[in-house]
Amino acid sequence: MTKIGVLAVQGDFAEHCQMLKRLGVEVMEVRLPKHLEGVSGLIIPGGESTTITKLMRLYELTDVIIGRVRGGMPIWGTCAGMIVVSHHIVEDGMQPMDLIDLDVRRNAFGRQVDSFEMDLSVSALGEVPFHAVFIRAPIIERLGPQVELLTSLDDGTPVAARQGKVLVSAFHPELTEDTRFHRLFLKLAGVELKDRESH
Numbered sequence: 001m002t003k004i005g006v007l008a009v010q011g012d013f014a015e016h017c018q019m020l021k022r023l024g025v026e027v028m029e030v031r032l033p034k035h036l037e038g039v040s041g042l043i044i045p046g047g048e049s050t051t052i053t054k055l056m057r058l059y060e061l062t063d064v065i066i067g068r069v070r071g072g073m074p075i076w077g078t079c080a081g082m083i084v085v086s087h088h089i090v091e092d093g094m095q096p097m098d099l100i101d102l103d104v105r106r107n108a109f110g111r112q113v114d115s116f117e118m119d120l121s122v123s124a125l126g127e128v129p130f131h132a133v134f135i136r137a138p139i140i141e142r143l144g145p146q147v148e149l150l151t152s153l154d155d156g157t158p159v160a161a162r163q164g165k166v167l168v169s170a171f172h173p174e175l176t177e178d179t180r181f182h183r184l185f186l187k188l189a190g191v192e193l194k195d196r197e198s199h
């Protein structure tokens with residue numbers, strides 16, 4: 001059976017694991033390079049991107065993950081995960097993994113609007129809007145020419161995108177009951193789901 005890895009060094013990895021298990025997918029919590037063996041895709045969760053970046057280096061995961069993704073392994077970064085996989089972080093000294101050609105800005109909504117929720121239209125997920133939860137979220141400031149925009153806020157700010165098998169979202173699908181974003185990623189990872197749920 002296909003296994004999906006969830007980077008489990010910091011952040012809300014448990015919620016991603018739960019969602020995947022609910023969909024009947026075998027999950028591997030990734031803390032060390034050896035945990036990546038045999039996984040068909042990796043999710044980097046929300047949390048604190050500086051901490052995640054440091055811990056990934058400490059556990060010698062960074063280069064292994066970069067190598068696997070360049071070799072075709074699908075990856076999905078949610079919120080802090082999106083920051084970690086980006087090409088460049090605007091006005092921040094941290095070096096991201098450069099797995100998708102976009103520039104992001106951290107904590108882009110400021111302290112006043114720390115967290116908010118919003119229904120977004122995501123055509124890749126069908127007609128029903130997706131309820132998006134934003135928590136101290138980043139935004140995408142620049143999308144490279146190869147990057148497909150998946151959805152944006154009403155003011156046009158891009159908040160989810162895809163380039164090949166690299167998926168990013170500034171919000172947290174794992175904190176909702178809606179499994180459609182996870183299904184989209186699993187499709188990229190070639191995971192066949194026995195349909196237990198309507199969506």
Ligand code: GLN
Pocket residue numbers: 045046047048049050078079080081083106107135136137138
């Ligand atoms: N603000 C966090 C960061 O910059 C991301 C927040 C989140 O993942 N919910 O890393």
